[in-house]
Amino acid sequence: MHSYQVQHGSKIRTYMMYHGTTGTAALSIKKHGFQRSKDGMLGPGVYVSRSFDKARRYPLILPFNERRAVLKLRVRLGKVKKIDRQGHPLQKTWHQHGYDSAxxxxxxxMVPSGLEEDCVWDPRRIKVLDIIYV
Structure with a gap:
């Protein structure tokens, strides 16, 4: 599920992606937009995946009285750095080297589930299309 758009002669990678969270957080993100995390496996950013199956597992520990929700997103990845092993020299510093996402x-x-994962530096590259309760 990916598409390519061409704008001003350069490739703009736009993907349908997903982000798993709580129902409460999903409503807040839809209203106010994403906030970049302080850290994570790939450093600061917004963590998303092309895998709905991966996204629906989050949060791993569901708070009492909450439902899981998956945000369906349109994501402009920009310049992407592939990080394919723990200890990769740019694992947490890819953005400082001119990349928009990892x-x-x-x-x-790197991921116990074996499913792919992406980290987007600038939350403005992400548009929430829908909330799916799971």
Whole structure:
């Protein structure tokens, strides 16, 4: 599920992606937009995936009286850095080297589920299309 758009002669990668969260947080994100996380496996950013299956597992520990929700997103990835192993020299510093997002490919050993994951530096590259309660 991906599409390519061409704008001013350069490729703009736009993907349908997902972000798992709580129902309460999903409503807040839809209203106010994403906030970049302080840290994570790929450093600061917004963590998303092309895998609905991966997104629906989050949050791993669901707070009492909450439902899981998956945000369906349109994401402009921009310039992407592939991070395919723990300890990659740009694992947490890719943005400082001119990349807009980082991508962990499936089955590379970095994510226990074996599913792919992306981290987007600028939340303005992400548009919420829908909230799916799971």
């Amino acid at each position: 991508w962990v490919p499936p089955n590379c050993g």
